[in-house]
Amino acid sequence: MGKWQGKIGIVGAGSVGATIAYACLVKGIGKHISLFDVAKSRVDAEVLDLNHGVQFVPMATIDGSDDINVMTDCDVIVVSAGARQKPGQSRIELAGINAEMCRTLIPNLLKVAPDATILMVTNPVDVLTYVALKVSGLPTNRVFGSGTVLDSARFRYMIAQHCGVAVQSVHGYIVAEHGDTEIPLWSTTTIGGVPVQSWEMPGRGPLTADDEKAILHGVRNSAGVIIAGKGATNYAIGLAGSTILEALLWNEHRVLPVSSLLTDYRGISDVCISVPTVVGHRGIERLLPVPMNAVEEAGLRASADSIRNVIRTLGF
Numbered sequence: 526m527g528k529w530q531g532k533i534g535i536v537g538a539g540s541v542g543a544t545i546a547y548a549c550l551v552k553g554i555g556k557h558i559s560l561f562d563v564a565k566s567r568v569d570a571e572v573l574d575l576n577h578g579v580q581f582v583p584m585a586t587i588d589g590s591d592d593i594n595v596m597t598d599c600d601v602i603v604v605s606a607g608a609r610q611k612p613g614q615s616r617i618e619l620a621g622i623n624a625e626m627c628r629t630l631i632p633n634l635l636k637v638a639p640d641a642t643i644l645m646v647t648n649p650v651d652v653l654t655y656v657a658l659k660v661s662g663l664p665t666n667r668v669f670g671s672g673t674v675l676d677s678a679r680f681r682y683m684i685a686q687h688c689g690v691a692v693q694s695v696h697g698y699i700v701a702e703h704g705d706t707e708i709p710l711w712s713t714t715t716i717g718g719v720p721v722q723s724w725e726m727p728g729r730g731p732l733t734a735d736d737e738k739a740i741l742h743g744v745r746n747s748a749g750v751i752i753a754g755k756g757a758t759n760y761a762i763g764l765a766g767s768t769i770l771e772a773l774l775w776n777e778h779r780v781l782p783v784s785s786l787l788t789d790y791r792g793i794s795d796v797c798i799s800v801p802t803v804v805g806h807r808g809i810e811r812l813l814p815v816p817m818n819a820v821e822e823a824g825l826r827a828s829a830d831s832i833r834n835v836i837r838t839l840g841f
Contacts, residue, residue: 545766776806790812800813
């Protein structure tokens, strides 16, 4: 990989792509942010609006175009473009539409930015991460997805609310699919080093099975609540995406549950799902062998099988 310039490319100037750009700008991640979208009026408007705020943030260059050459020499490219799931549309139908987009988009991006690392955000993200990896021909460490980074943040938030502590003091992960088969790792979730399943404070006893069920339901359904209310989720995924980019560009070696290719991880292979992963300059640096009980491991395997079946249905 060549010298890092800190150039971030974002494909898709919709609510998610634009919010990732905004979060990067505010946090000073990347000195050059480029947006690419086939809707010229939309990308031009977002770039103009972002540029009007440059005075108030760490200095950066922001540009955008409906011409893919704006992605030239990006160090990392975030793919947030694609069709959204319509009411009644199956995940496989959505996956098929967005997989076809990836077949042409990813090779075209790599023609202008051959050294880029690819971060997939478009849903279904686990399926599309696998598709992007296969059509790109890139090493496995350089193609990964946002995975369950957002799900894990929702999980920690709901535990924090229930237990009456700051969310920053909760440590725990959602793994596997970014979707309905995701798995909470209750057995290793802690608050300040105390296992959450034995956490007690006055008036707040240990979590019951019903509490755990309610928290997981909240994690799985919160996106639907937000979409019903305002049409899209964008702030939290914008911050989550910027945090992944921060780990990558600043070589933080941060542990994040991103989606990447598993090869004999607890016997699971040839599928992209999320497990706690060290992320740095190289992209995927190491998948952590996080402890799991039998129920959690079975859930991880079932989720992997579900994603792999969708991938096979698409002909990959």
